[in-house]
Amino acid sequence: MKKIDVCLSPEMVHLHKTEGKVVVVIDILRATSCMTTALANGIESITAVASLEECKALGEQGYLTAAERDGKKVDGFDLGNSPFSYQDESIKGKKIVVTTTNGTQAIVKSAGAREILVGSFLNFSTVVNYLRAQPNDVLMHCAGWKGKMNLEDTLFAGAVVDALKGDFSHDEDSVLTALNLYYSAKSDMIGFLSNSSHVRRLQGLGIMKDIEFCLTKDIYDVLPIMRDGKIVNAHLEKVVL
Amino acid sequence: MKKIDVCLSPEMVHLHKTEGKVVVVIDILRATSCMTTALANGIESITAVASLEECKALGEQGYLTAAERDGKKVDGFDLGNSPFSYQDESIKGKKIVVTTTNGTQAIVKSAGAREILVGSFLNFSTVVNYLRAQPNDVLMHCAGWKGKMNLEDTLFAGAVVDALKGDFSHDEDSVLTALNLYYSAKSDMIGFLSNSSHVRRLQGLGIMKDIEFCLTKDIYDVLPIMRDGKIVNAHLEKVVL
Numbered sequence: 001m002k003k004i005d006v007c008l009s010p011e012m013v014h015l016h017k018t019e020g021k022v023v024v025v026i027d028i029l030r031a032t033s034c035m036t037t038a039l040a041n042g043i044e045s046i047t048a049v050a051s052l053e054e055c056k057a058l059g060e061q062g063y064l065t066a067a068e069r070d071g072k073k074v075d076g077f078d079l080g081n082s083p084f085s086y087q088d089e090s091i092k093g094k095k096i097v098v099t100t101t102n103g104t105q106a107i108v109k110s111a112g113a114r115e116i117l118v119g120s121f122l123n124f125s126t127v128v129n130y131l132r133a134q135p136n137d138v139l140m141h142c143a144g145w146k147g148k149m150n151l152e153d154t155l156f157a158g159a160v161v162d163a164l165k166g167d168f169s170h171d172e173d174s175v176l177t178a179l180n181l182y183y184s185a186k187s188d189m190i191g192f193l194s195n196s197s198h199v200r201r202l203q204g205l206g207i208m209k210d211i212e213f214c215l216t217k218d219i220y221d222v223l224p225i226m227r228d229g230k231i232v233n234a235h236l237e238k239v240v241l
Numbered sequence: 242m243k244k245i246d247v248c249l250s251p252e253m254v255h256l257h258k259t260e261g262k263v264v265v266v267i268d269i270l271r272a273t274s275c276m277t278t279a280l281a282n283g284i285e286s287i288t289a290v291a292s293l294e295e296c297k298a299l300g301e302q303g304y305l306t307a308a309e310r311d312g313k314k315v316d317g318f319d320l321g322n323s324p325f326s327y328q329d330e331s332i333k334g335k336k337i338v339v340t341t342t343n344g345t346q347a348i349v350k351s352a353g354a355r356e357i358l359v360g361s362f363l364n365f366s367t368v369v370n371y372l373r374a375q376p377n378d379v380l381m382h383c384a385g386w387k388g389k390m391n392l393e394d395t396l397f398a399g400a401v402v403d404a405l406k407g408d409f410s411h412d413e414d415s416v417l418t419a420l421n422l423y424y425s426a427k428s429d430m431i432g433f434l435s436n437s438s439h440v441r442r443l444q445g446l447g448i449m450k451d452i453e454f455c456l457t458k459d460i461y462d463v464l465p466i467m468r469d470g471k472i473v474n475a476h477l478e479k480v481v482l
Contacts, residue, residue, distance in 0.1 A: 008390065012252055015388045147256045149249065150414045173391045173438050177422060184421050197414050 003137045004168035006157045006178045009144035010102075010109040022136050023113035024127060024160070026120070027143035028152040029198050030081045031103025032224075033120040033214040034066070035231060037083040040122075040220035042092035045230040048104045049097055052077075058097035066098045071205050082210050083122075095230075106143035107226070113139070118224035118231055121156060124217045128163045130234075138168065140178070151181060151196040152215075155189070158182030189215050244378045245409035247398045247419045250385035251343075251350040263377050264354035265368060265401070267361070268384035269393040270439050271322045272344025273465075274361040274455040275307070276472060278324040281363075281461035283333035286471040289348045290340050293318075299338035307339040312446050323451050324363075336471075347384035348467070354380070359465035359472055362397060365458045369404045371475075379409065381419070392422060392437040393456075396430070399423030430456050 007016045026032055035046050049055050052067055052074060059065035059077070066079035073080025081100055098104065110116045114136055119127045131138050140160060142153035158178035161170065170176075185192035190212065193199045202211055223234040248257045267273055276287050290296050293308055293315060300306035300318070307320035314321025322341060339345065351357045355377055360368045372379050381401060383394035399419035402411065411417075426433035431453065434440045443452055464475040 008249065009253070011256065012250070012389065015252065145414075148253065148413065148415065149418065151417060154414075154418070171438055171441075172389065173386075173395075174389065176392060176436060177390065177395070177418060180422055180425050181418060184425065195417060197412055200412075 001169045002135070002167065004140065004161055004164060004170050004175065005138070005172050006140045006142070006154070006161065006174040008142050008149035008154060008174050008177075009147055010106045010141070011144070011147040013109050013141060016139055018110055018113040018139060020114050020136065021139045022115045022117060022131065022134060023110040023139045023141050024117045024119040024131070025103065025106045025110055025141050025143065026153045026156050027100070027103030027106060028120060028156050028214055029202060030083060030210060030214055031068070031098070031100040031143065032118045033122055034081055034083050034086055035098070035118045035224055036120045036122045036220055036222060038086040038091065038096060039222045039224050039231070039233040041087050043086070043096055044093055045095050045232050046224070047095070047097045047230050048107045049099050050104055050108055052099060055097050055099040063095045063097040064091065066096055068100045070101060071201055082207065083213055084210070102143040102145055106141050110141055116226035119156065119160065121215055121217045122219045123222050123224070124159070126221050126223050128160055130223055131160070132164060132167050145198055150198050151185075152193055152198060154178045155181040155185045155192075159186070242410045243376070243408065245381065245402055245405060245411050245416065246379070246413050247381045247383070247395070247402065247415040249383050249390035249395060249415050249418075250388055251347045251382070252385070252388040254350050254382060257380055259351055259354040259380060261355050261377065262380045263356045263358060263372065263375060264351040264380045264382050265358045265360040265372070266344065266347045266351055266382050266384065267394045267397050268341070268344030268347060269361060269397050269455055270443060271324060271451060271455055272309070272339070272341040272384065273359045274363055275322055275324050275327055276339070276359045276465055277361045277363045277461055277463055279327040279332065279337060280463045280465050280472070280474040282328050284327070284337055285334055286336050286473050287465070288336070288338045288471050289345045290338060291345055291349055293340060296338050296340040304336045304338040305332065307337055309341045311342060312442055323448065324454055325451070343384040343386055347382050351382055357467035360397065360401065362456055362458045363460045364463050364465070365400070367462050367464050369401055371464055372401070373405060373408050386439055391439050393434055393439060395419045396422040396426045396433075400427070
């Protein structure tokens with residue numbers, strides 16, 4: 001049987017093998033929710049970079065730029081880290097370059113994987129169905145917050161493991177922890193997360209609307225996947241090929 | 242109000258400050274349970290070292306040697322990692338040098354703390370009462386398994402945080418995760434842990450009796466504390482002073 005594993009933060013990913021696996025990068029609040037939203041709204045590709053300088057450099061080559069640090073949009077860039085910024089008609093067909101506090105690092109540290117996907121509640125079932133249909137082991141890679149684990153990414157990982165019961169086996173305590181958090185949270189995710197460090201941080205920034213949106217399941221049917229350093233929608237790719 | 246934090250594995254401890262804090266090292270199965278048992282049975286001091294070589298070298302100076310790797314006693318050393326080995330009259334008054342897969346590393350990586358304690362269910366209330374009475378912030382440092390987190394250390398951390406409600410505040414998601422695991426496990430810890438990676442590993446080694454013992458609360462009233470590189474029973478120390 002295929003195996004599924006959960007890595008609680010990029011700080012731990014060297015302890016989990018990425019080689020040969022499908023790695024799902026998770027940054028629910030809000031990087032991977034934004035990426036999902038952007039691809040669903042017609043963005044052609046997303047390039048994730050580690051630094052503001054790299055982000056600016058690609059901006060000079062015609063990319064839309066998106067930069068977030070500590071939960072806030074960085075001045076001088078086109079877009080921040082609210083999913084609602086990625087629903088505008090004007091972004092259709094454009095390429096975006098993105099740098100964020102955590103999500104970007106998790107993508108960079110997933111190097112070596114057979115495939116890198118981007119997961120969020122917004123495209124939950126699309127990700128689950130793809131993982132079920134493909135033949136490889138899976139690593140759910142939580143972006144966390146500055147190297148530490150967080151609740152929302154871990155419980156998303158738990159939700160995916162739960163949905164894949166019967167198709168995957170697991171033998172790590174991080175998987176049991178993620179499942180346990182998901183079972184505790186699933187009847188009222190916003191309530192469960194209201195004490196989490198990240199939600200308190202974002203509440204301080206006044207973006208409860210973003211949080212509610214990012215916790216909504218199955219709004220979009222897109223499968224964000226890394227191809228040659230860019231994240232694209234694999235569904236469109238199939239149509240093109 | 243004093244703060245309490247949980248570090249899920251020594252691999253993450255550089256992200257938590259140890260400076261100025263009381264750090265409680267936790268390796269429930271079985272290093273810190275053994276240390277507690279040893280001090281309760283009259284061992285004078287415990288020296289934790291990283292390598293088998295250092296362990297052997299102190300053995301040549303007259304220390305009892307205890308060495309465990311991958312859950313098994315290492316050949317050529319006096320003691321392994323079963324708490325029952327530390328209940329014999331013959332060990333009374335001796336000094337022990339210990340090296341284990343995980344617990345030792347967590348002790349070594351707690352360097353910089355104001356005080357380093359050793360916690361286990363066996364001396365649960367003694368540790369909790371000490372933490373409540375003293376004035377500093379606390380970091381619960383889970384030893385985990387080879388850098389990854391594990392269930393039993395995390396839920397012990399959660400049990401301590403729960404017992405200290407009202408005396409300490411917290412703001413990290415790792416603390417909420419530990420609390421959540423503890424609330425799920427507390428009515429039947431052995432049942433809850435039966436699927437954990439570590440318990441499955443130890444069951445393979447046929448030591449269910451050790452596991453049941455290590456999950457029993459308040460057998461011993463000892464407070465293991467690091468002094469000049471050695472772990473001693475702080476209660477005896479007070480009597481001597």
